[in-house]
Amino acid sequence: xxxxxxxxxxxxxxxxxxxxxxxxxxxxxxxxxxxxxxxxxxxxxxxxxxxxxxxxxxxxxxxxxxxxxxxxxxxxxxxxxxxxxxxxxxxxxxxxxxxxxxxxxxxxxxxxxxxxxxxxxxxxxxxxxxxxxxxxxxxxxxxxxxxxxxxxxxxxxxxxxxxx
Ligand code: COA
Numbered sequence: 001x002x003x004x005x006x007x008x009x010x011x012x013x014x015x016x017x018x019x020x021x022x023x024x025x026x027x028x029x030x031x032x033x034x035x036x037x038x039x040x041x042x043x044x045x046x047x048x049x050x051x052x053x054x055x056x057x058x059x060x061x062x063x064x065x066x067x068x069x070x071x072x073x074x075x076x077x078x079x080x081x082x083x084x085x086x087x088x089x090x091x092x093x094x095x096x097x098x099x100x101x102x103x104x105x106x107x108x109x110x111x112x113x114x115x116x117x118x119x120x121x122x123x124x125x126x127x128x129x130x131x132x133x134x135x136x137x138x139x140x141x142x143x144x145x146x147x148x149x150x151x152x153x154x155x156x157x158x159x160x161x162x163x164x
Contacts (some may be wrong), residue, residue: 049106106119
């Protein structure tokens with residue numbers, strides 16, 4: 001018997017996009033519980049604080065009737081967080097071949113550190129393929145329309161950040 005499976009979907013979510021929301025919805029159907037974990041990538045400069053990123057995620061998922069999702073931030077090694085939460089799976093979205101190398105490297109490193117934790121990749125829907133958080137930030141920076149890619153709350157927060 002496989003038992004209860006808790007999964008962790010980690011990311012920077014800086015900011016959350018509809019691509020991420022799609023992965024969260026699909027993960028919620030596959031696993032008994034999903035923890036959306038807002039982390040820090042030490043190689044990236046985040047524009048929103050982890051509290052803001054969690055808040056944007058919470059508001060994006062409100063009204064979707066997903067009762068097996070939790071949101072948390074973490075600032076430790078991902079595998080340690082996953083172990084601490086007694087989760088068995090790490091979920092990552094795979095958009096294109098360009099994601100593959102980095103994702104593969106991360107999955108192998110995580111497997112090396114924690115052989116019992118499995119990484120599961122969900123293929124991003126074609127409409128989310130061109131979307132990434134940095135692209136959304138860049139479009140917003142130059143005053144472009146990001147409403148196709150992210151929620152109204154994020155759109156407003158980006159406007160405030162860049163237009164003052
Ligand atoms: N839709 C839209 N965008 C998507 C997406 C989807 N379905 N799937 C991935 N992306 C984008 C993200 O928007 C992000 O875009 P950006 O680079 O323009 O910001 C990019 O793909 C991947 O970033 P993200 O998912 O945020 O992951 P990351 O590669 O920055 O890693 C952590 C973030 C928190 C998971 C990682 O840094 C981590 O594990 N940190 C903890 C420390 C640790 O354990 N390190 C060792 C790891 S081996």
